[in-house]
Amino acid sequence: MDKTLATNTVKLIKEQSTKRKFKQTFDLILNLKDLDLKKTENQVDLFATLHYSKGKVPKICGFVGAELSDQSKKVFEHTIIADDFSKYAKDKKAVKKLAEEYDFFVAQANIMTQVAASFGRVLGPRAKMPNPKAGCVVPPNANLTVLNERLHNVVRLVAKVQPVVQVPVGSEDMKDDEIADNITTVYNTLEHSLPQGHNNIKNIYLKLTMGKAFRITESGEIYKKEEKTEETLKKGKKK
Numbered sequence: 566m567d568k569t570l571a572t573n574t575v576k577l578i579k580e581q582s583t584k585r586k587f588k589q590t591f592d593l594i595l596n597l598k599d600l601d602l603k604k605t606e607n608q609v610d611l612f613a614t615l616h617y618s619k620g621k622v623p624k625i626c627g628f629v630g631a632e633l634s635d636q637s638k639k640v641f642e643h644t645i646i647a648d649d650f651s652k653y654a655k656d657k658k659a660v661k662k663l664a665e666e667y668d669f670f671v672a673q674a675n676i677m678t679q680v681a682a683s684f685g686r687v688l689g690p691r692a693k694m695p696n697p698k699a700g701c702v703v704p705p706n707a708n709l710t711v712l713n714e715r716l717h718n719v720v721r722l723v724a725k726v727q728p729v730v731q732v733p734v735g736s737e738d739m740k741d742d743e744i745a746d747n748i749t750t751v752y753n754t755l756e757h758s759l760p761q762g763h764n765n766i767k768n769i770y771l772k773l774t775m776g777k778a779f780r781i782t783e784s785g786e787i788y789k790k791e792e793k794t795e796e797t798l799k800k801g802k803k804k
Contacts (some may be wrong), residue, residue, distance in 0.1 A: 566752040568672050568780075571745035574752040574771050574781050579737060582776050590620040591735045591744055593751055597728040598767040600759070609724040610692070611647075612699045613754040617743040619720055620736035621669035624789050625713060628680045628695065632705035638710045641707040643667065647676050650683040660687040671709070672693065684702075692723065722755055728767075731753060737773060748781075 575591070582589070594616065598606045602749055627637035627644045637644040643663075645653070653660050663670075672680045672695035688694045695701040699719055700712055720732040732751060735744035748771065759765040772778040 566749050568742075568745050568749050571748040571771075572741050572782055574701055574779055575741045575748075577743045577777065578771060578773060578779055579741070582737070582773050585775055587665055589732045589737045589776070592735065592772050592774070593732055593734045593748055594770040594772070594778065595728070595730045595752070595755060596767040597759075599761065600724075600728055602725060602728060606790060607760065608756070609722055609730060609758065611722050611758055613720050613722060613751050613753065614698075614715065614719040615720065615734070615747045615750050617718070617736065617747055618732045618739065619718060619738070620745065621733050623716055624666060625669045625671060625716060626667040627674065627709070628670060628684070630705065632674050633707065633709065634705075635671055637671075637711045640713045641671065647673075647679055650679050653681040657687060660684055664691050664693050664731055667693075667701065668695040669701060669719075671703060671712065671716075673707075674702050675706055677702060680804075690794055692721075705719075720750065720751065722758075732804075734771075 578591075597609075602608055624643075625641045627633070627641045628647075628650075629637045629644060630647045634644065636648050645668075653663075658682075663684075670684075670688065670693055677695070685694060699721070699759075700715065703709070703712065722730045722732060722733075724730050734747040734751060752769070756762050756766065767783040770778040771781055
């Protein structure tokens, strides 16, 4: 994707957006095509590391042993030590609450079996289990401060049921070129993962939290035309 296209769309949205009493987030929506998502090999599930803030500060929970306990408590919003796992294994509601409250879960590698046994039945179906692809399964001597900083710029691209990927790519107080850079990073990451590359991407939209969606086009001919997105966009979920 040409970064200029993204930059111009960001500028247009800012110019035409209604001012709110809170800081709005830019969401990027990519509708896919010609993908049979019933086949596992066609499903999308990957992570992209942005160069700039995604506009939202993620909440992170650590599952750790004694080696990382002190560090985790200082760095992450919440920490659960291995000795307390048994409490959650018997309380499904408590685990569901964790899944709703936290964006990422980081686990110490040598206790992953215990993590899976105590939290897997809830976090697994919600795609919230500590994921090594995102660097969330760490050794007992890991530097959690560095990981925490990196996860602040990580977004998960998922399309397993509906052919749509929706992720935050910045906030309205960020510079236009920073948001555009995040947009192109997500686009390029997704494009390279698809069987037919850009041919599997039907269209791309950008919107603010409370605003209408604007289509980003390769021709650049409809920058000043607001368009309604398709039904799949409405069903898309932020990751």
